[in-house]
Amino acid sequence: MTEPAGAGLGQARALTRRGLGISVVALVAFAGACVLALGFTPVEARQGLAQKIFYLHVPAAWSALMAFSLVGIASALYLWLHDPRLDLFAEASAEVGVMFSAVMLTTGPIWAKPIWGTWWTWDARLTLTLFLFFIFVGYLALRAAVHDPDERARFSAVLGIMGLVLVPFIHLTVYLFRTLHPQPVVLKPSAPSLPWEMLRTLMVAVAAFTLLYVGLVTARYGLGLARRLRESPDAP
Amino acid sequence: MAEALRLALVIAAKDVRAELRNRTAILSASVFAALVLVIFYFSRDPTAVPAIVLAPSVLWVTFAFAAIVALNRAFTVEREHGAIDGLLLAPVPRGALFLGKYLANLAFVGVVQAVTLPLFVVFFNVDLGPALPGIIGTAVLATVGFVAVGTVFSAMAVRTRFAELMLPVLLLPFMVWPMRWAVEITARLLDGRPLSEMLGWLRLLALYDVVFLTLCIMVFGAVVDE
């Protein structure tokens, strides 16, 4: 399937523009969520002000996890269908996922320190999120190190699938540890049931972050498409 | 199926013979393992922690590093001789090609571990005693899994510019888990704990082996095909 390079680049540019536009809207929503969280949501009784990071940390984690899963799925589909658009999507989702992981891994300890008294523990969620980050970074490093686009797509897809398959093992390990060693009593950061104002703020934040994911991946996809077209003008 | 297995053994034998002729991979990995043991020995505070407490972790970290060196060298040597292109032209099923490389890598890593273990016993003055068969069994179980993943990743890494760096970056997140389980089992073995306490970890190792060996056989073709 060939198309003149000009038309392809135009499409790439349009995607990037649209993606950035969506991202700007999402950033405004994010700002709104921050205002909501800081000014118009009740303070949580047990954890006090520190709990407010929850409204950023949880959506970031959700976005990172979604990004990772989609990379894994796109990788599997690529190895089956060989559609280069799947590879471009995976590339975009991985980069955006790393960014959200960075937010998650910084807000997590900032939240944990006053509540748990420690910056880090090796419980289920933390361990999983850390390894997600490592695999993401490895994925991007691999992509940067391979120059042939087809080879890059194949290698990344293999890594993507392996990463996805690893996740259940991480879960099982942490579960095994938990059943063997009694956990110290810690305050769980997520309350069993949220009062509606907190739930509302959380939902707004999740919506903002999800929109941001969509916008950023679209823009990044356009960027990747443009690069791919310049690398090999007759490839789709 | 039998034909594929036979092909795999032929490929593995070729690699092993090539390595025996030019022993750099095994030698460098073994020396590296010995050095790692020495570093661990000297970096610990002898008054604070008895060697036996650290033993499982030291042993497994050493195995891990040595395995990475062995995996790296195995593919780099072949790349330098351009041997794999010849193999790819022949109608070798990719699964058999993977198995061949895998078995050869397993042999390399196994030899390095066989050299490391006695050195470990000597340097750290650890009495393995009745735990020895269990430790060897655990080593086999864990190695079977991560060498599979390592074979795929070293095939990818060798085609990148910073191959020696790329392999650990890719492999370690996958290697940490079998290593972790192996450490738990080894610690309990050295403590003389009953088998029931190790079953969970053993099952995880076995599951990892089955799942990743299968996955690697399936995806290896995507790595070596043009």
Added chain:
Amino acid sequence: MVAGYVVTTVILLVYVVGLWRRAKQATGDR
């Protein structure tokens, strides 16, 4: 707690602005 909000905003902005600059550079216009 506020540090969390600051860090998050910084990371988000740095990435979005970075993406925008890469887009300008890559395709010649925004």
